[in-house]
Amino acid sequence: MNFLDIIDATVPGRLGNVSLGLPGGKLVGLVGPNGAGKSTLLRVAAGLLPSGGSVAWNGRPLPGISALERARCAAWVPQEAHFEFGFSVRSVVAQGRYAHGDDDSGVEEALVRFGLSALAERPVNHLSGGEKERVLLARAIVTEAPLQLWDEPLAPLDPRHRLEVLVLARELAQKGSTVFLSLHDLSLASSLDLLAVLSSTHLRAIGSPAEILTPELLLEVFGVRASEAPGLNFELP
Amino acid sequence: MRIFHSGKILPARSIRFALPALIILLGALVLAALATGDMPLSAGRLLAGLRREDAIAATIVWQMRLPRILSAILVGAALSSAGLVMQAYFRNSLANPGLLGVSSGGAAGAVFAIAAGWASVSLWFLPLAAVVGALAATLGVLVLARRGASTERLLLAGVALNALLGAVTSYILSRHIGLYERNAQILFWLIGGLEDRTWEHVIIALPIVAAGLLLLPLARSMDLMSLGVSEAQSLGVDVRRVRRQMLALATVLTAVATAIAGAVGFVGLVVPHILRLLVGPEHRRLVPLSLVGGAVFVLACDTAGRMAGGIQLGIITSVIGAPFFLWLLRRLP
Numbered sequence: 313m314n315f316l317d318i319i320d321a322t323v324p325g326r327l328g329n330v331s332l333g334l335p336g337g338k339l340v341g342l343v344g345p346n347g348a349g350k351s352t353l354l355r356v357a358a359g360l361l362p363s364g365g366s367v368a369w370n371g372r373p374l375p376g377i378s379a380l381e382r383a384r385c386a387a388w389v390p391q392e393a394h395f396e397f398g399f400s401v402r403s404v405v406a407q408g409r410y411a412h413g414d415d416d417s418g419v420e421e422a423l424v425r426f427g428l429s430a431l432a433e434r435p436v437n438h439l440s441g442g443e444k445e446r447v448l449l450a451r452a453i454v455t456e457a458p459l460q461l462w463d464e465p466l467a468p469l470d471p472r473h474r475l476e477v478l479v480l481a482r483e484l485a486q487k488g489s490t491v492f493l494s495l496h497d498l499s500l501a502s503s504l505d506l507l508a509v510l511s512s513t514h515l516r517a518i519g520s521p522a523e524i525l526t527p528e529l530l531l532e533v534f535g536v537r538a539s540e541a542p543g544l545n546f547e548l549p
Numbered sequence: 550m551r552i553f554h555s556g557k558i559l560p561a562r563s564i565r566f567a568l569p570a571l572i573i574l575l576g577a578l579v580l581a582a583l584a585t586g587d588m589p590l591s592a593g594r595l596l597a598g599l600r601r602e603d604a605i606a607a608t609i610v611w612q613m614r615l616p617r618i619l620s621a622i623l624v625g626a627a628l629s630s631a632g633l634v635m636q637a638y639f640r641n642s643l644a645n646p647g648l649l650g651v652s653s654g655g656a657a658g659a660v661f662a663i664a665a666g667w668a669s670v671s672l673w674f675l676p677l678a679a680v681v682g683a684l685a686a687t688l689g690v691l692v693l694a695r696r697g698a699s700t701e702r703l704l705l706a707g708v709a710l711n712a713l714l715g716a717v718t719s720y721i722l723s724r725h726i727g728l729y730e731r732n733a734q735i736l737f738w739l740i741g742g743l744e745d746r747t748w749e750h751v752i753i754a755l756p757i758v759a760a761g762l763l764l765l766p767l768a769r770s771m772d773l774m775s776l777g778v779s780e781a782q783s784l785g786v787d788v789r790r791v792r793r794q795m796l797a798l799a800t801v802l803t804a805v806a807t808a809i810a811g812a813v814g815f816v817g818l819v820v821p822h823i824l825r826l827l828v829g830p831e832h833r834r835l836v837p838l839s840l841v842g843g844a845v846f847v848l849a850c851d852t853a854g855r856m857a858g859g860i861q862l863g864i865i866t867s868v869i870g871a872p873f874f875l876w877l878l879r880r881l882p
Binding site: 355360378379383386387388393394398404407408411414433451455 | 557561640641642769772773775776777779780782783784785786787788825829830831
């Protein structure tokens with residue numbers, strides 16, 4: 313049974329008839345040009361945006377799952393978060409335990425894992441973009457939700473933290489979770505198990521990176537071609 | 550003043566003493582407010598008055614000062630906690646209880662009651678008209694903003710309704726230019742004050758206690774809501790239910806406070822803000838603290854106004870609140 317089943321998801325002007333099924337234990341990338349509908353699809357998958365069609369987790373249609381139970385099934389990381397108030401880093405991460413009765417289990421480990429221990433008492437609205445992203449990811453991890461939906465988690469991170477997040481995502485997948493993350497870096501994307509390609513609000517292709525990232529698709533969807541130049545992955549046609 | 554790297558003014562270990570300290574301060578203020586006034590009472594006479602052993606002191610304490618003090622406490626608790634809820638709802642520390650037209654609706658209702666002459670018929674009519682006006686305004690905003698009531702729509706509907714209700718109030722005021730007494734009554738009400746509050750007003754204000762208690766279990770959800778609606782939903786908050794409850798409680802608190810004291814400003818903005826600087830943004834702490842802190846602030850302002858020869862509460866809250874607030878802002882990093 314798939315962890316995530318989306319059938320004919322439609323959000324007028326933002327997403328058109330997208331259907332996909334993601335099995336458990338996979339690290340899945342979502343790529344596509346700006347405005348292709350990646351964030352919208354992740355919000356629909358997380359049950360945060362009403363859409364035409366249907367969404368099911370583990371075979372259970374979303375409308376039948378209560379708010380608390382949803383939070384234990386799926387975690388969502390927004391593309392960017394605006395923190396108006398100065399909650400401490402630790403308390404924001406601990407919010408991931410809201411649906412578990414605020415038991416704080418795993419919070420310290422997550423702080424260590426994301427290199428946030430030294431920042432734990434700092435107000436989150438004073439952090440840099442990359443540090444905030446790590447706080448959001450740590451909060452998603454402590455939910456222990458088997459379906460992890462991350463909207464461009466790597467973009468604000470430095471090279472080292474990008475790799476650490478990918479390693480962590482791989483560990484989660486090996487433990488049976490499914491991590492579905494949007495990203496723009498196609499060379500990082502090629503290291504994932506599966507890739508879904510969105511183009512102009514429609515699902516263009518889904519499959520292994522090797523099958524998907526063909527020269528024809530790169531040119532058609534992204535308007536680039538693989539480069540021969542050293543150190544440069546892509547170039548304008 | 551030191552600002553700790555946690556962003557709070559109080560060091561972590563002192564935060565848990567903030568609530569007991571405020572409660573003690575409130576108790577001391579109540580005693581001071583009972584003793585001071587046109588006819589100051591010594592500790593002995595105050596005690597005799599409270600025990601009804603001294604007829605004159607008993608009248609002053611039980612009929613004049615105590616209803617006013619309790620009104621101040623309830624109004625302060627209501628405005629401050631309503632401000633806190635609105636700030637969490639709109640995720641903006643500049644939000645205030647009047648944002649959605651509750652206060653101006655209450656003002657329009659009360660001014661209408663005064664102008665129509667109802668206010669002099671019964672003591673109950675003026676507060677009742679204010680509550681009806683406030684609730685009607687909120688209902689109006691919700692209808693205008695329908696369809697899930699997104700934050701932006703609500704805010705804009707509130708702005709529009711505030712303007713409209715302000716115009717209604719001004720129109721009524723302008724039609725009574727010649728009627729000095731009625732206009733003075735309207736003006737008094739628009740400034741906001743606690744003069745001559747009676748036990749009836751305290752009874753009208755009792756829903757504030759219930760609404761305040763209902764806020765406590767919402768505190769944790771308000772933490773998550775104040776960081777984003779989608780985020781809160783994804784973390785397990787029943788967003789629709791919590792938003793409805795927050796809006797309903799803030800409306801009742803503001804409506805009742807407006808009905809008792811008129812349009813008192815600044816409390817709902819400044820008190821939660823100061824408390825947040827002191828102890829941080831967790832609502833588990835902020836909800837009880839803003840109930841007590843608002844009571845302390847309004848009672849202190851009202852007592853100061855009485856001691857200064859009867860300056861109305863609505864003037865004092867701004868005169869004390871604004872400079873203090875500015876001073877605090879200057880000290881922040």
